[in-house]
Amino acid sequence: MPVIQIVGYKNSGKTTLIGKLLEIFNAMNLRVAVIKHDIHGFEADRESTDTFRHRRAGAVATAITSPWRTAIIEERETMLSGLINHFEAYDLTIVEGFKQEDYPKIVLIRSREDLPLLEELTEIRAAVFRQEAGECLDNDGTGGVLTGSGLPCYRINDVEELAKLIIVSVLSLNH
Known part of the structure; x- marks a missing residue:
């Protein structure tokens, strides 16, 4: 089942990146499901609805x-695996959050303080750095490989390249 996690600390750009990836995947006629983890709780139902009253x-x-x-x-609470199984009919499931789960991950790095995530997490396929981060840039200013790790890395706006990575490393493994 094709799954990719987009993980990082709060305000690292996860939701924005997922929105941009969805635009690309929709243009490719891929049916994509998204699962978002919210540690703070949420209210999806409005007070005026019948389901809220129920x-x-x-x-x-x-x-x-x-x-x-x-x-x-x-x-x-529902286990991530159960949610993913529910979406098995889709071409791809993008998971926002659930850092400790063992699915392929793209890790978003806001600053140097976030770098330990790259050592703490499993199944990392790529690191994505904010524009101001220079850790993953080649001499020509494009994405490259994180020094000393062999891990592909990208800038936050390299969305087309990230979409290609997901297609090659996640979707092609499942077809």
Whole structure:
């Protein structure tokens, strides 16, 4: 099952990068699912909706569906593997977060203080640096290999190259 994780600390650019990758993959007619990890909790249902009223009345799970969209809300945490299995019919699942899981990862680095992530995490396919970071740049200013690691690295705006990396290293392994 094709899965790529986009990981990094808060405000590293994960959601923005995923949005740009989705534009590229949609243009290629790939069907992509996204799973986002939110350690702080979230509220996806609005107070004025029937499903919100059902949950407030005591339902531990609610679902709403139409010919165009389905939403399921459960009052429990779901394991990442279960969510990925739910999306197995899609061409690719992008996971935002879940740093400690063992799926192929692209790690976003905001500053030198984030560099330990590259030693702490598993299954890293590439490092992505903010524009001001110079750790991964070749002499001509393009992406290259992180010094001493052999790990491919890119600038945050090298979205087309990152999409190619995902296609080669994740999608082609599963077809």
